[in-house]
Amino acid sequence: MGKQHGDIFAKCYTWEDAKRLQEAGLYPFFREIESTTGSAVVVDGKRRVMIGSNNYLGLTHHPRVIEAAKRAVEIYGVGCTGSRFLNGNLDLHRQLEEGLATYLGKEKALVFSTGFFANQGALSTLVGRSDVIYSDRENHASIIEGTRLALGDTLKFAHNDMEDLERILIQTRDKYKGALIVADGVFSMSGDILQLPKVVELAKKYECRVYVDDAHALGVLGPKGEGTGHHFGCQDDVDLVMGTFSKSFASIGGYIAGKADIVDYIRHKARPFMFSAALPPASTASVLECLRIAQEEPQHLQNLWKNARKMSEALTGMGYNTLNSQTPIIPLLIGDDLETFAFTKALHEAGVFATPVVSPAVPKGCALMRTSYMASHSAEDLDYALTVLKKLGEQFGILGNEERMNAMNELARNHFGHRAVAPA
Numbered sequence: 001m002g003k004q005h006g007d008i009f010a011k012c013y014t015w016e017d018a019k020r021l022q023e024a025g026l027y028p029f030f031r032e033i034e035s036t037t038g039s040a041v042v043v044d045g046k047r048r049v050m051i052g053s054n055n056y057l058g059l060t061h062h063p064r065v066i067e068a069a070k071r072a073v074e075i076y077g078v079g080c081t082g083s084r085f086l087n088g089n090l091d092l093h094r095q096l097e098e099g100l101a102t103y104l105g106k107e108k109a110l111v112f113s114t115g116f117f118a119n120q121g122a123l124s125t126l127v128g129r130s131d132v133i134y135s136d137r138e139n140h141a142s143i144i145e146g147t148r149l150a151l152g153d154t155l156k157f158a159h160n161d162m163e164d165l166e167r168i169l170i171q172t173r174d175k176y177k178g179a180l181i182v183a184d185g186v187f188s189m190s191g192d193i194l195q196l197p198k199v200v201e202l203a204k205k206y207e208c209r210v211y212v213d214d215a216h217a218l219g220v221l222g223p224k225g226e227g228t229g230h231h232f233g234c235q236d237d238v239d240l241v242m243g244t245f246s247k248s249f250a251s252i253g254g255y256i257a258g259k260a261d262i263v264d265y266i267r268h269k270a271r272p273f274m275f276s277a278a279l280p281p282a283s284t285a286s287v288l289e290c291l292r293i294a295q296e297e298p299q300h301l302q303n304l305w306k307n308a309r310k311m312s313e314a315l316t317g318m319g320y321n322t323l324n325s326q327t328p329i330i331p332l333l334i335g336d337d338l339e340t341f342a343f344t345k346a347l348h349e350a351g352v353f354a355t356p357v358v359s360p361a362v363p364k365g366c367a368l369m370r371t372s373y374m375a376s377h378s379a380e381d382l383d384y385a386l387t388v389l390k391k392l393g394e395q396f397g398i399l400g401n402e403e404r405m406n407a408m409n410e411l412a413r414n415h416f417g418h419r420a421v422a423p424a
């Protein structure tokens with residue numbers, strides 16, 4: 001090999017982060033689930049209460065959804081074996097798009113094979129060289145990928161901070177032609193809700209379009225789970241709404257919805273849509289059934305919020321810093337990565353499955369135990385999780401320690417904004 005050359009794989013041989021955690025017995029990733037009911041899983045032969053899933057409405061095991069998937073396999077087989085653009089387009093895809101558009105109150109919807117592709121495809125297609133994206137700092141990785149592929153500039157504003165967004169708009173808006181403000185409706189890690197009415201106000205004032213990623217809001221916010229726009233009553237001011245079926249809608253896939261001309265343009269230009277195989281029949285049929293259930297069976301949304309409120313009150317009551325989350329995603333701020341991994345392990349051993357979140361998903365030094373709740377959790381399972389969380393919180397010195405609790409408040413204020421700290 002020439003002197004100036006190197007091995008492209010050299011970094012892989014020297015990267016030790018995962019190995020070090022494995023050796024310390026703290027590696028928290030890729031736990032193998034042997035069976036699941038949705039709200040409880042079996043790992044290593046033992047049942048564990050699942051408080052780390054995005055199955056908010058608990059529909060993964062709904063009999064109607066399972067039946068719809070089976071029926072679709074019988075009619076269409078197990079895969080589409082091609083892109084919708086050419087040979088993989090099913091009547092089921094169209095039915096799902098029509099149903100979604102009606103549910104979301106938009107002219108048209110377009111279904112992608114993942115939510116990641118939906119963000120990547122839509123943003124990279126719409127934003128040209130002379131355009132700009134104003135993007136929340138805590139936006140999901142798929143939005144970041146979309147902004148990287150887009151030809152225009154991306155300017156980031158402080159998380160959910162409308163003063164910072166306006167400051168940047170004042171400084172930069174005149175340099176660009178088109179502008180898109182992009183943010184999660186419900187932020188996936190901290191669980192807070194975008195200040196959408198203020199975003200809409202700024203968009204009108206500075207002539208921007210609004211794009212909301214409702215991955216964690218679909219099925220959760222709004223009278224029938226239609227999302228963040230419906231929650232605030234400003235759905236008509238959201239130009240494009242993106243979402244995923246990999247959470248409340250219990251499957252896989254994603255969508256973009258908005259005015260017909262915009263959706264049609266994306267449909268004929270977005271490469272992750274055109275050059276990737278279509279959403280499989282069973283998944284499409286499952287999602288279509290989830291969409292019907294969301295509108296016909298309000299009890300799931302009611303149970304979700306009953307469970308989320310119970311957990312939020314109990315956890316903040318114990319003294320956890322939950323970043324003042326107002327949704328079924330309830331993070332527990334811990335701070336240190338290794339302590340968060342040790343806490344994950346202790347929870348797991350005690351029969352509770354929750355997920356640690358470390359940088360870059362959150363700012364460095366702000367590691368979280370991300371907990372999230374479902375319509376299908378039983379009161380017994382939630383009470384059990386609370387007992388374990390209290391006992392371990394005390395054992396780890398996270399609870400019952402005023403100095404530590406003040407430090408967590410300070411961390412929340414500095415890194416997640418003033419909205420992250422509950423009023424005293």
Ligand SMILES: Cc1ncc(COP(=O)(O)O)c(C=O)c1O
Pocket residue numbers: 114115116117119140142184188213215216244245246252253254
């Ligand atoms: C906010 C947000 N946007 C987009 C996605 C991507 O969705 P999918 O899982 O369908 O690729 C996710 C999933 O993690 C998400 O949390």
